[in-house]
Amino acid sequence: MRFRTLKQLAEVCASEGLTIADVMLADQSEESGKPPAYVFNKMREYYQIMKEAVDKGLTEDTTSRSGLTGKDAQRVMTYMAMQPTNLGEEACKAMAYALAVSEVNASMGRIIATPTAGSCGIIPGVFISSQQRFGWEDDHLVKGLLCAGAIGYVIANNSFVSGAEGGCQAEVGSAIGMAAGALVELRGGTPEQAMHAVGLALKNTLGLICDPVGGLVEIPCIVRNGFGAVNAMAAADMALAGVRSVIPSDEVVQVMYEVGTAMPEKHRETAKGGLAQTPTGRKIMKELNLNRKH
Numbered sequence: 001m002r003f004r005t006l007k008q009l010a011e012v013c014a015s016e017g018l019t020i021a022d023v024m025l026a027d028q029s030e031e032s033g034k035p036p037a038y039v040f041n042k043m044r045e046y047y048q049i050m051k052e053a054v055d056k057g058l059t060e061d062t063t064s065r066s067g068l069t070g071k072d073a074q075r076v077m078t079y080m081a082m083q084p085t086n087l088g089e090e091a092c093k094a095m096a097y098a099l100a101v102s103e104v105n106a107s108m109g110r111i112i113a114t115p116t117a118g119s120c121g122i123i124p125g126v127f128i129s130s131q132q133r134f135g136w137e138d139d140h141l142v143k144g145l146l147c148a149g150a151i152g153y154v155i156a157n158n159s160f161v162s163g164a165e166g167g168c169q170a171e172v173g174s175a176i177g178m179a180a181g182a183l184v185e186l187r188g189g190t191p192e193q194a195m196h197a198v199g200l201a202l203k204n205t206l207g208l209i210c211d212p213v214g215g216l217v218e219i220p221c222i223v224r225n226g227f228g229a230v231n232a233m234a235a236a237d238m239a240l241a242g243v244r245s246v247i248p249s250d251e252v253v254q255v256m257y258e259v260g261t262a263m264p265e266k267h268r269e270t271a272k273g274g275l276a277q278t279p280t281g282r283k284i285m286k287e288l289n290l291n292r293k294h
Helices: 006-016 020-032 036-059 072-082 089-106 122-134 138-158 168-186 191-202 221-240 249-262 279-293
Strands: none
Touching: 006 020, 006 138, 006 191, 006 249, 020 036, 020 138, 020 168, 036 072, 036 089, 036 122, 036 138, 072 089, 072 221, 089 122, 089 221, 122 138, 122 168, 122 221, 138 168, 138 191, 138 249, 168 191, 168 221, 168 249, 191 221, 191 249
16 A cells, blocks of 8 residues: 555545545555456445345344344334434434444344444445435445545554454444545545544544443444444534544544553453443343353
């Protein structure tokens, strides 16, 4: 890749007059040895899987094997149909779609990890709801995935995307940053604005712990995806409005690494702290263990 930092990525875009998606497509093609058309078509396949996951989450029984979660996306859609929402239709729809994909994941369905299974709902929630709102063709969203991939590449190589390494800030936080930056580019914003969106998103998830109840990617993971989709849209709107991340985005990524490194083990996907160790969390764990024995 011609870039390792977000600043370098923006500089390549500026010097060559390219979008982030253009740069990522060319660099991924060169690195993989595959033609650009092959890379683009592979991303198109991934986007179709995302759309299928949203549809499945909204129309099928997504009750997880544990029985702890399922059908919350459908509850949100029913609520939207019955009365005005506090968020407004577009943000609420993005939230519902993000929940839908996360519930498909929890019920052993097929999803695309973006960047992880635990944060798989955020980008589809933002992308598919935005596509419906603005009438974009699928290929436009495929470019968005390439843009998000470039941002994720930088985060992964300078910090974490794994909850076991850096807490939920690394999973949900990274996905929010990727979705926010990509949405800016999808809306016609500049690479510089996209970089600001990433910084705005990431610095508002710093310190978010990974505390899966029962050790499952269900509670609180699924609802965090719903909230994450809304946060990504907010960060994108701020950046498009001209709001800047005063702390440069690369520095925010570095802080995310420092915070994740300092985070206690019990708050990094071990289910030994946080919500997993509340009285209710421990009760759920005990019941799950009993069920496994039987």
